[in-house]
Amino acid sequence: MERTFIKYFVNNSMGPDKNISSVGFEEIPSGSSYPTLNHSAGYYFNADKGRVLREYQLVYVTNGEGVLETENGGVFSIKRGMIFVLFPGEWHTYYPNYETGWSHYWIGFGGSEVEGWIKRGYCSKETPVFKVGINDEIVSLFRKAIYVANEEQSLYQQVLSGLVVYLVALMCSIDKNRCVGNGDFSSKIDYACVLMRELVEQSVSMQEIAVKSGMGYSLFRKLFKERMLCAPVQYFLSLKIQKAVELLTATTIPVKEIAYQLSFDSPAYFSARFKKQMGKSPVEYREEYSSK
Structure with a gap:
């Protein structure tokens, strides 16, 4: 995959038929500044000051490591194979370690169906990090979302919304059922x-x-x-x-x-x-x- 793919759906009303705000992948080499300058207004942020979003985001780190800090959860060490959830209206910041960099996928979304998962306690502002490992199915879902977003064919928002619902369910299932030992x-x-x-x-x-x-x-x-x-x-x-x-x-x-x-x-x-x-x-x- 390209080192960078970023798609923002500007002027997206986030209504019933338009729940996806952004999809992307970035490879941040070690020794690089972060965030990059590739992001749309309202999404670029200063890592020291943080930001507040209007929607949810899933961020999946597939290489490297870094730090996540949120208003309600505190500071988390993020390593390869973790997904973290960013909540609307909550201050947060995150960034890769300067020595390692990282590669990460993300998708921004709203919508009552996914919010139902959140509200039923599958994840919370206090525990926003999920240990899913380097999971080929999850990577495939993010890559499929990037492909659908890039093509923007008929009903692409509905397809993306369905992918997000499955992503959230899958990451929750893997995290709660993960086993230690011979894995x-x-x-x-x-x-x-x-x-x-x-x-x-x-x-x-x-x-x-x-x-x-x-x-x-x-x-x-x-x-x-x-x-x-x-x-x-x-x-x-x-x-x-x-x-x-x-x-x-x-x-x-x-x-x-x-x-x-x-x-x-x-x-x-x-x-x-x-x-x-x-x-x-x-x-x-x-x-x-x-x-x-």
Whole structure:
């Protein structure tokens, strides 16, 4: 994924049909100032002074660590694999550690359905932090929200609202049912899956993924196949084809450029892999399913 994607729905009335205010992802390298200057008026803030929002936000940190401070909850140490909730009308501030930086997704929202979850006590201003680990399904939901927000197709706000409801329910469930003990390897495989999604446009070896996930390659490959029912390289190639589907149906980028953008060795190899997985060549698939 790009290092930065930020979408604000300006002039959003936050009415019954318009509950999503913003969607985004930012990678903040170590040694960088924060917040960046990419944000809309009303959302940019000084980390020392903090801010107050008019809506909820979910913020999911997938790499690095930092600090969250809120009016009612106090100070929290935020680490990789945590989601925190920002409440409307409550002062807060948050920022990555200067030495580590962080990568984080977020989505801003309102709406009675999600607020019902909040009011039923699944989370509170006093306990706004959820330990979900590096969860591939949660990352996929945030990435899906970014895709939907970027396309803005018919009923996109309703789709985004549904994704938020599922996100809130899922994070609450994982946090309340998480187990300690032998979950370390499981979380490392989840992290590897997330890494592959983040690096889907790059040429990266599975040995590198194993190292980044904190395992030797042999153990990594064995545990990955047990958990995901396929070899790591097959999973990574499948993610590349999924990304190709998005590009073929939602853009007019030439097939040859898509092949190189996704770091395939050649357009011919890309076309062969695509047809094997999807049953059609990239050109045939675009002709049948393209929305452009």
